[in-house]
Amino acid sequence: MAVRWSRLSPQVALTPAVLVTAVAFAGSIGWTIWMSLTRSRRFADYTIDWSNWPRQYNRLLNDDIFLGSLKNMVVLGIGSLLAIVFGFILAAMIDREKRGEGVFRTVFLYPLAVSLIVTGLAWRWLFNPPLGVQHFVQSLGFTWFKFDWLNYPETAMYGIILGTVWQGSGFYMALMLSGLKGINSEIWSAAKLDGVRFWRLYFEIIIPMMRFTFLTCAILLSLGVVKAYDMVYAMTNGGPGQSTWVPAYYTIDAYWQKANLGLASAAAVVMLAITVAIFVPLVLITAWQRRRQEARAQ
């Protein structure tokens, strides 16, 4: 009896998690995909008109604001790559010069402990044209200096990128630093003995050795970019106009402001599709690289 109970208990203990996965994840995703095919407005309408099932998707593709939000997402993604580069440079320098590692790490990582809303508001304040950094630098005599990016549709996205890079660099630094620590210390001394140039050492030996870390960073960064919402909300609230909308912002606006469940669901499905499209190839590359490395090790 005791044995049978002990076999049953794990299954019982797992029931809530299985239920959550089945209902809140699998079922919910299915429900949203279903909704994206309907004409639901404020409330769910379950009938699908099969003669014109991609109506919501067509509407999205013909909506300049949605296309603009996709473009902004790509711009944000490319711009945020700076965070990985910056993170790597910081990590390499900290790793090379051990002095002050604790202090520097603490400083570079603190943005991660702060809410993105607070971060966004702080940057919004720095970007304030008459009272912020721009006025300060101009008052020093550099009258050509412009730091009012958030006020113009053409540059507002760069402001958000700056805030995002500031917030994320420390995180990539931490990942890179643990990657650098995993590199065999003999490589450093061997390179020193051979007199390998500093740049070559990094570009031809260290970075290729750390490709898993870079891949992990790339996966995390792209997922973060697809999800980006808080920062945009706090810094520009989508403006000026709709120039800084991103898909996450569009989806939430479609549900709450436009009261269009069908359209919001379709936008959410596009977000999921983008995530899958980024995630699957990157994970496959990682798995393939790892297998190749293991095969070589044997």
Next chain:
Amino acid sequence: MTTVAETSLAAGRSLDEPIAFPARKRRIKGSSIAILVFLTICALFFCVPLYVVVVTSLKSMDQIRLGDIFSLPWTLDFSAWVTAWDKSCSGTLCQGVKVGFLNSLEILFPSLILSMGLSCVTGYALALWNVKWANTFLFILFLCAFVPFQIIMVPLIVITGFLHVYGTIWGIAVVHAVLAMPILTLIFRNYYKDIPTEIISAALMDSGSFWRIFREIILPMSGNIMIVVLILQITSIWNDFLIGLTYGGIGTQPMTVILANVVITALGEANYNVDMAAALLTALPPLVIYFVLGKFFVQGITAGAIKG
């Protein structure tokens, strides 16, 4: 030459912790100085927003209007903090961000209990018990960890509405538990799988049941991972905005949502000192945790990376 080395050593020291053995005087190379200077400049850049938020919150509006954003406040004036805490307006309600602070605290505890309880037990069952479909389930959880929130947002509104918790503290807690479940389960499972199964076998012989082994063997062994996950969850629940905005009703909105209302959607003349004080008050609890328990925080964000 010696003097240069001496002064640079002193500069290096002021950045670093005090060197334990003054006898070990080594000359600092030029490249080291260059690196330290570069890192210091970067560190200053990282400190700029925090510095500006702090000094702005201590200035009077008269001083702010001069536009000298980096200057120190004329006098140490905490009145903006008091206003932000007690009187700033979110919508038509002018009771300050303390409303949000209390709501966030109320949200924190049920969310922590639900999310950590669920994931801890699930991770334990998957790691140490012979469940045939464990690997399949872990793979599905891994996929779920990457799902964008927006695609399950509306269904979760329907579900929490069906459970009669939508708009309440418990509604927010349930959503936090659901969204954190995949990644936290993976973290717990990875920690528990290194426990030798012999311990479990021996405990089973000793007529230990599933729950008894959990209570008497596993939980006492999980101190370290519990602190890591606890800090990860406290910061992410406290800093969350979207879940609080979507599932919080009137009177249950977390501090981040109240802050956004105070600053972004405020009407009338902007009081930047009050805005920055409100932002600082919101950021303070996780910052304190970070500066006190930084080591665990770093472990947590690295382990829970995909959650962000």
